[in-house]
Amino acid sequence: MAPLTDLLPAATIPKTMLAARIVPGNDRLVLDKAYPIRDLKDNEVLLKMAAAGVCHSDATLLTGVTLDTRSYVMGHEASGVVVKLGSNVDNKDIHIGKLYSVLAGDSGTHGLKGIPVVFNSLGVGNDGAYAEYFIARFDLLVPVLNMVSRPVSRALAAIASDAGVTAYHAIQHAAQVKKGDKVLIFGIGGLGHLAVQYAKHFGATGKFLLDSISVYVCDFKAAARNLALELGATEAFDWIQLNTKLTAGFTVDTTIDFIASNQSFTAAMGALRPNDVNFPSSPTLVLVGANPENLVFNSLDIVSSGVQIHGNTYGPRSALVAVLDLFAKGIVRGHVHEEPLENVNKVIDEPRSSEILGRKVVVAHE
Secondary structure (H helix, E strand, O other), X not given: OOOHHHHOOOOOOOOEEEEEEEOOXXXXXXXXXXXXXXXXXXXXXXXXXXXXXXXXXXXXXXXXXXXXXXXXXXXXXXXXXXXXXOOOOOOOOOOOOOEEEEOOOOOOOOOHHHOOHHHHEEOEEEOOOOEOEEEEEHHHEEEOOOOOOOOOOHHHHHHHHHHHHHHHHHHHHHOOOOOOOEEEEEOOOOOHHHHHHHHHHEOOOOOEOOOOOEEEEEOOOHHHHHHHHHOOOOEEEOHHHHXXXXXXXXXXXXXXXXXXXXXXXXXXXXXXXXXXXXXOOOOEEEEOOOOOOOOOOOHHHHHHHOOEXXXXXXXXXXXXXXXXXXXXXXXXXXXXEEEEHHHHHHHHXXXXXXXXXXXXXXXXXX
16 A cells, blocks of 8 residues: 555645546446536535445446436445545544545435435445545544554455445344354355454454354355355355255355345255254344345245345444454455556456456555
8 A cells, every 4th residue: 555645635636537427328337537526515525535445236236227317426435535624524523634434324314315325325326436536424434544553454444334344234233143153155255255254253242252153155156265265164165065065954044145146045045944954043144235136935934934034235333443443453354456446347347247356446546
């Protein structure tokens, strides 16, 4: 990472910037080299983009599945250096020149015009961080360098805000993984490789459990399975291997599904359903992946098996604080690589074709 001083802007903030916008009818982002930097509202800050994570949900949004007709700058997973404060932002709370991770989810309880709040947040409905500068509400900023024992890189600070928080919240709160549980994770990508580490060591007690949790993973990519094993997974399966295990009576207490396809959902239900060999006492299925497929299940199957199905998106500020601390202490490792902002379409093509191992972020010129 470049020294923090190298990330600071010139004395005069430009009027326009390079930005990557979603435009309805296009399956790729439109690069605008002269996108205007708007004036700040009272409760907002302007940040120079340090890093912005590329998420599979960005590729999903570009398919038009949400039927959203708005055009906006994408990029919901971000870190940035503050360069300007809105009139109601106290410079004792938010410091110009400091690096912050920006909480992806809006803290409001209601969306606009009946739209879920997630579709009115940074980079999803509102202009985001696939740009040289971006604007965020001050209360969504969490300090990075001055809150931990050693610096967290700009790339880790970015992925903490979504991949880190969402995976953490799925393990800690949605699934409430506890000592002695067996957990099966589908999809070892940007979120899944972090979830392996959370589940392996960090149960719902909030304390590290010293390998008391068995973590199994399923991914069709050999490299992803190997990464999961390197990060502490108990066993890693491809789809055929998992089917063989399920046929033999393999069950788990919890499944975390970062794919959310019919294939993964069916396999998850199979792993949670009681059989002659095992009987999970409180089976839980957590859906995290964003997928346009319709998932099919039988209500009698759900009721009789006792499977609890939970959806999970983002997480609270406290989760981001915890994730940054885990990164800083080296307890959780992020597998992340950087690419120039100009390459954002190339990078988005990689999750479309399942080529990314871990997470990629885009960075602006320094």
